[in-house]
Amino acid sequence: MKSNNLPIGIFDSGIGGTSIWKEIKTLLPYENTIYLADSKNAPYGVKSRQEIIDLSIKNTDFLIHRKCKLIVVACNTATTNAIKDLRATYTIPFIGIEPAIKPAALKTKTNTIGILATKGTLTSKLFEKTSNSIGKEIIIKETIGNHLVELIEEGKIDSKEMYNLLSEYLIPMLNEGVDCLVLGCTHYPYLIPKIREIVGNRIEIIDSGQAVAKQTKAILKKIEILKSNTKLGTHQFFINKNKNVLEAILRFDKNNIVVNEKNF
Numbered sequence: 001m002k003s004n005n006l007p008i009g010i011f012d013s014g015i016g017g018t019s020i021w022k023e024i025k026t027l028l029p030y031e032n033t034i035y036l037a038d039s040k041n042a043p044y045g046v047k048s049r050q051e052i053i054d055l056s057i058k059n060t061d062f063l064i065h066r067k068c069k070l071i072v073v074a075c076n077t078a079t080t081n082a083i084k085d086l087r088a089t090y091t092i093p094f095i096g097i098e099p100a101i102k103p104a105a106l107k108t109k110t111n112t113i114g115i116l117a118t119k120g121t122l123t124s125k126l127f128e129k130t131s132n133s134i135g136k137e138i139i140i141k142e143t144i145g146n147h148l149v150e151l152i153e154e155g156k157i158d159s160k161e162m163y164n165l166l167s168e169y170l171i172p173m174l175n176e177g178v179d180c181l182v183l184g185c186t187h188y189p190y191l192i193p194k195i196r197e198i199v200g201n202r203i204e205i206i207d208s209g210q211a212v213a214k215q216t217k218a219i220l221k222k223i224e225i226l227k228s229n230t231k232l233g234t235h236q237f238f239i240n241k242n243k244n245v246l247e248a249i250l251r252f253d254k255n256n257i258v259v260n261e262k263n264f
Contacts, residue, residue: 007236043077116185235257
């Protein structure tokens with residue numbers, strides 16, 4: 001098979017990276033994809049850097065074995081902790097994702113932005129570097145979204161427990177003048193309706209999905225491995241825990257999709 005027609009590989013600590021996959025599928029409808037959801041080991045954000053690197057290598061090997069031509073690390077924690085090691089280890093191109101602090105810094109009118117992310121992302125060297133690259137006049141309010149990923153992985157997006165946790169994290173940000181909220185985890189876009197219940201339209205919500213899709217297209221084009229025909233892409237999903245939650249997330253994207261529950 002020509003490399004152009006080989007699939008794009010995407011991995012995340014669970015189902016959250018499907019928010020990135022949907023943006024890629026929308027922008028690149030003819031590309032084939034393979035998505036790996038390592039839900040058994042979610043969340044990555046509470047693990048040590050070495051554990052995150054080891055899991056990222058395992059996920060990469062899984063996707064390379066299935067002949068992926070490019071890998072999207074659709075996980076903020078894995079990107080900020082492991083992508084440098086992945087690029088040093090493999091020759092395949094990698095696309096990473098990190099919190100959209102710079103776009104938020106450009107949009108804020110109060111000079112105060114909030115970021116909701118995992119501990120693994122907020123304590124990484126890459127996040128520190130990105131934070132230090134914006135103007136000192138911008139105040140960043142960081143909040144660790146403890147237990148949010150677990151609830152999403154359990155299919156409890158609309159639960160009272162989720163609402164209470166988000167209120168605990170978001171209301172202090174409102175009180176501190178935050179007018180832009182950066183979603184620093186690919187799971188969190190699925191919480192936007194619930195976030196809106198709490199903050200209304202007082203805060204602009206920013207995530208990285210479209211930017212990652214555009215970067216994926218740009219790299220495929222640059223190295224000349226965009227898919228060479230206009231047949232709609234096919235999409236394989238692999239998950240190692242709770243297939244039903246993933247299928248529920250994908251219920252509006254059923255065409256050309258196969259979901260496999262597999263121990264890996």
